[in-house]
Each structure stands twice: as C-alpha cells, then as structure tokens.
Amino acid sequence: MSAAPDLDEFLAEATAFLDEHAERRSSGEHDDEMVWGKGEFDVSVFHALSENDERALLQRAQDWTQTKAERGYHAIDWPTELGGLGLPSAYARAYGRLERGYQTPAGHETHSVTTRLIAPTVRVFGTDEQRADLVPRFLTARELCCQLFSEPGAGSDLAGLSCRAERDGDEWVINGQKVWSSGAQFSRWGELIARHDPDVVKHKGMTAFVIPMDLPGTTIRPIKQMSGGSSFNEVFFDDVRVPDSMRLGDVGDGWKVALTTLGFERDHSDSAGGGGGRVGGSWRQLLATARAVGVNADPVVRQRLARVYADHRIEQFVSRRSADLRRAGQPAGPEGSLGKLLWTNGMNGMSDAISAVLGAALVADTGAWGTYEWGAHVLGAPGYRIAGGSDEVQRNIIGERVLGLPAEPRVDKDAAWRDVPR
Structure with missing residues (x-):
C-alpha cells in the first residue's frame, strides 16, 4: 500500500480540479456567509418538481459525481479496488470543506440513497461478485437505487412487513407491495426486504435482495404529494422472479441488512x-x-x-x-x-x-x-x-x-409472524 500524499499537496491538486470543473463561490461566501439575492434559494425538504425537472436535477447530480469519479474524489476514503482513493478520512473531510467553496449541483435523495446507503450496504453484505460489480456503479451514481422497505400495513414496524419471498429452486418469487419508495421511478435497482419464513418470529424470517426494478411483474406508481411533486412511489410485485444470485447476505439476514x-x-x-x-x-x-x-x-x-x-x-x-x-x-x-x-x-x-x-x-x-x-x-x-x-x-x-434501560414490552416478541394479529 503506497503512502498517502501530503495533505497540502492533495488539496492543491483538488483545488486545480475544482477550478477546472466548477465555479468558485463569490468572495466572502463561505460556510457561515452567502451572497443574498444571488442564485437559487432552496430550503425545501421534499421536491415539488415536475418529473422532467426532477430528472434533470438528478442528472446534474449524477454528472457531477461521475466527473469527480474520474479522479477518485467521489470516494476518497474508499478502497482502491472499489474505485476510491484509499486515503484516510481526514482527506475526505478536507475535500468536503474545499468543495463547499464552489457552486456544485443540488443534491437529490435518490442520489444519496444510491451512493451513501445502498453502496455501503452492498459493501458490507454483498458477495465478492456483487461488490466488484455493483459497488462501483452505485458509488459513481451511474445506476441509481431505491429502498423497498416500507409497507402499507407495517407502519414504523419494519419487522412486521408481509411482502413474501418464496424459494423456487435457484429463484425467489416475490409478491407484495411497498410504499413511500423515494425515487423508485428513477431507479435501476432496489434494495428489497421480504419475508421468506412466516413461521418464525418476525425479526428472523426476512431476507434481503438487490434487484433490477424492471423485472417482469414489477409496477411502480408515483404518489402525488401535497407539495405538488411525486418523489414517493408505491411498488407492486406480482410473481416477480429474482435469481438467488441477487440475494444480499444470508437467508434470514434481512433484518440485519435493513438495520445496516x-x-x-x-x-x-x-x-x-x-x-x-x-x-x-x-x-x-x-x-x-x-x-x-x-x-x-x-x-x-x-x-x-x-x-x-x-x-x-x-x-x-x-x-x-x-x-x-x-x-x-x-x-x-x-x-x-x-x-x-x-x-x-x-x-x-x-x-x-x-x-x-x-x-x-x-x-x-x-x-x-x-x-x-x-x-x-x-x-x-x-x-x-x-x-x-x-x-x-x-x-x-x-x-x-x-442506556441499558429495560426493553419496551412487546406482546409479539416470541410469537411467529403468522400468529401476530394484524
């Protein structure tokens, strides 16, 4: 493993890169100051954009990440075999402070889900093949991902989900519904948590998958929000066949994968x-x-x-x-x-x-x-x-x-999921 470059030298090279590809913020405009009345002022929590405008915003974020990826600045402290630079986290923090001095594209939740949630999850639980194939795609935002967790009948109790995954040889057959899946309509992949065994306690009977969103039997329906946008979606699975090679982690690791x-x-x-x-x-x-x-x-x-x-x-x-x-x-x-x-x-x-x-x-x-x-x-x-x-x-x-406080009383703690009243 080669020695890390001098931090000042690293920042000088990063500054030259940013000067070439982005515009500096106005003089005096730093973390605690901004030029009032100039540029876009966006403090929204959820997008209220048309689909075309949201796609354009997302594309700008992807393009910027891929531009940084040409130099490894998108994953500074990630291993080199996954497309990063393999440098200490101090270098990533220093680059982050430096980049904030430049005008860069606005972020998007689907971009963040891909690069900051699902990419590291695949790194932890994926097979060698999955890590080599998927992590570089996700880290560079070449292909986007969504989470397929929430369900209409589970509420905040993710472990109560009912979307089924039934083994059929080297495939799994998925049936069920997910909801509030941000960016599903823009995503090539989804991280799915489904129930493979209803006869064990609810936390034990789940398995995780990373699946293409265009598999036959998959239907995505955007949900109109009161803000005017449609970032959220409901996703339906009707006899969707998923190869076992798309399983993420071991059978029964779904709860662990979801928590990660x-x-x-x-x-x-x-x-x-x-x-x-x-x-x-x-x-x-x-x-x-x-x-x-x-x-x-x-x-x-x-x-x-x-x-x-x-x-x-x-x-x-x-x-x-x-x-x-x-x-x-x-x-x-x-x-x-x-x-x-x-x-x-x-x-x-x-x-x-x-x-x-x-x-x-x-x-x-x-x-x-x-x-x-x-x-x-x-x-x-x-x-x-x-x-x-x-x-x-x-x-x-x-x-x-x-804090080590007593656990909240749970009447379904030792009951099989099938026997829990719903």
Missing part, C-alpha cells in the same frame, strides 16, 4: 462533499435570512440562532462516529439513531427559528428573495420524524442499546 442500511441513513455527515448543500436548508441560509430582514441583532432571535448552530455542530460530531464506521465497511451502531434524532430535532428547531425571523412573511408571499421559500422547509421538516425510523423508534434504540 437504516444506520447509514441516520448518518447525516457529508464530509466527502455531497454537493448542493443540506436537505431542508443550512445554517448559513438561516443566518443570511436573519441578516437580510434586519433582525440578527435582536437578542431573542440571536438566542434562537445560537441554539440552531449549537445543535447543528453537536449533530455533526455525533454523525462523524457513524461515518467512521461506514468508511470502515462496518454496520452502523446506535450512534446513527442519536445522530438522526439530533438531525430531525435540529430541523424542527430551524423551523421555529425561521418562524421568529420572518413572522408573517413566512406565510404571505411578499416577493422578497429567500423568504417565502422557507415555507417549504416548515411544511416538510415534520416528515423526517418518520423517514428512516420514527423519533420514537430512535429513542427506544438509544434507551435499550445505549
């Missing part, structure tokens, strides 16, 4: 530079808005802003623990639950702060740049209290696995 993916989902660190900023808006956008409307000197507003900033920094530090596990190719631990809870609480705190900053301008469109747009954040932020595992589930995980 959800652990990555609860890690909201972005040290490698995801491009385009933070879902739901950033601290610098909040601060810039307060300055623009002239309330940043108000002591009550300043206290709210300081709380948001402190919460944001604490969440970053906690999330870094999960990120370190992800980079090492290990399943995420309960730190992911803590980071996710801090993140959703932080989003709600930002909603409270911007409500105090803008007042009536939050709900009445005055035409002023960067004000009425915050309504999309306030309306969307509560949704992330459910996504990736509800707040209540995160508190249970922290209480039981971190």
Whole structure:
C-alpha cells in the first residue's frame, strides 16, 4: 500500500480540479456567509418538481459525481479496488470543506440513497461478485437505487412487513407491495426486504435482495404529494422472479441488512462533499435570512440562532462516529439513531427559528428573495420524524442499546409472524 500524499499537496491538486470543473463561490461566501439575492434559494425538504425537472436535477447530480469519479474524489476514503482513493478520512473531510467553496449541483435523495446507503450496504453484505460489480456503479451514481422497505400495513414496524419471498429452486418469487419508495421511478435497482419464513418470529424470517426494478411483474406508481411533486412511489410485485444470485447476505439476514442500511441513513455527515448543500436548508441560509430582514441583532432571535448552530455542530460530531464506521465497511451502531434524532430535532428547531425571523412573511408571499421559500422547509421538516425510523423508534434504540434501560414490552416478541394479529 503506497503512502498517502501530503495533505497540502492533495488539496492543491483538488483545488486545480475544482477550478477546472466548477465555479468558485463569490468572495466572502463561505460556510457561515452567502451572497443574498444571488442564485437559487432552496430550503425545501421534499421536491415539488415536475418529473422532467426532477430528472434533470438528478442528472446534474449524477454528472457531477461521475466527473469527480474520474479522479477518485467521489470516494476518497474508499478502497482502491472499489474505485476510491484509499486515503484516510481526514482527506475526505478536507475535500468536503474545499468543495463547499464552489457552486456544485443540488443534491437529490435518490442520489444519496444510491451512493451513501445502498453502496455501503452492498459493501458490507454483498458477495465478492456483487461488490466488484455493483459497488462501483452505485458509488459513481451511474445506476441509481431505491429502498423497498416500507409497507402499507407495517407502519414504523419494519419487522412486521408481509411482502413474501418464496424459494423456487435457484429463484425467489416475490409478491407484495411497498410504499413511500423515494425515487423508485428513477431507479435501476432496489434494495428489497421480504419475508421468506412466516413461521418464525418476525425479526428472523426476512431476507434481503438487490434487484433490477424492471423485472417482469414489477409496477411502480408515483404518489402525488401535497407539495405538488411525486418523489414517493408505491411498488407492486406480482410473481416477480429474482435469481438467488441477487440475494444480499444470508437467508434470514434481512433484518440485519435493513438495520445496516437504516444506520447509514441516520448518518447525516457529508464530509466527502455531497454537493448542493443540506436537505431542508443550512445554517448559513438561516443566518443570511436573519441578516437580510434586519433582525440578527435582536437578542431573542440571536438566542434562537445560537441554539440552531449549537445543535447543528453537536449533530455533526455525533454523525462523524457513524461515518467512521461506514468508511470502515462496518454496520452502523446506535450512534446513527442519536445522530438522526439530533438531525430531525435540529430541523424542527430551524423551523421555529425561521418562524421568529420572518413572522408573517413566512406565510404571505411578499416577493422578497429567500423568504417565502422557507415555507417549504416548515411544511416538510415534520416528515423526517418518520423517514428512516420514527423519533420514537430512535429513542427506544438509544434507551435499550445505549442506556441499558429495560426493553419496551412487546406482546409479539416470541410469537411467529403468522400468529401476530394484524
């Protein structure tokens, strides 16, 4: 293994690359500042775009990732055999800070699911063939992925899912329905968790697969959201035949695979530079808005802003623990639950702060740049209290696995899934 280059030399080369392929942000525009009134101001949590506009946004994110992949900047701390540079995580964090000084395409949830959730999950549980074949495709976002987890009858209880996978020789026959599958209509692949054995306790009878989304018998139906977009989908499987070679992990490992993916989902660190900023808006956008409307000197507003900033920094530090596990190719631990809870609480705190900053301008469109747009954040932020595992589930995980508190009473703990009332 060759020695890592000097960090300053690495950053000098990365700067030359970014200067060639992206435009620097305006002078003085750094993490805590932005030029007010210039460019796009997006603080939405969920997209409200037409399908063509959303495809175009997603394509820009893919193109940028593939441009970075030409130099390995898309996976700086990933092994070289998987397309990365094999460098320490400090290099990835340094590059992330550097890239934030440039104007790069906006992010998209389907892009993040592919590169930050499913790629590392396949790295942990995939066979050698799956890792060699799929991980480079996913890391570079050449082919996109979605999660096929949630179901109409399971709610927040993922282990209660009923989508069936029945073995038939070297194939599995899939029947059932998934819902709230973000980006399924744009995805080439899906990570599916299905029930292979209804006669054991619910956590034990599930198996995971990574499947093409165009297999015969698969139907994708976009769901119209109140925001106007259709990012979410319901997906139906009618006698879909999946080769056993697409199984992810061992038979019965479905719960373990799902928890690993959800652990990555609860890690909201972005040290490698995801491009385009933070879902739901950033601290610098909040601060810039307060300055623009002239309330940043108000002591009550300043206290709210300081709380948001402190919460944001604490969440970053906690999330870094999960990120370190992800980079090492290990399943995420309960730190992911803590980071996710801090993140959703932080989003709600930002909603409270911007409500105090803008007042009536939050709900009445005055035409002023960067004000009425915050309504999309306030309306969307509560949704992330459910996504990736509800707040209540995160508190249970922290209480039981971190604090050692008694487990929540579960009447179905020792019952076969088939015998659980539904």
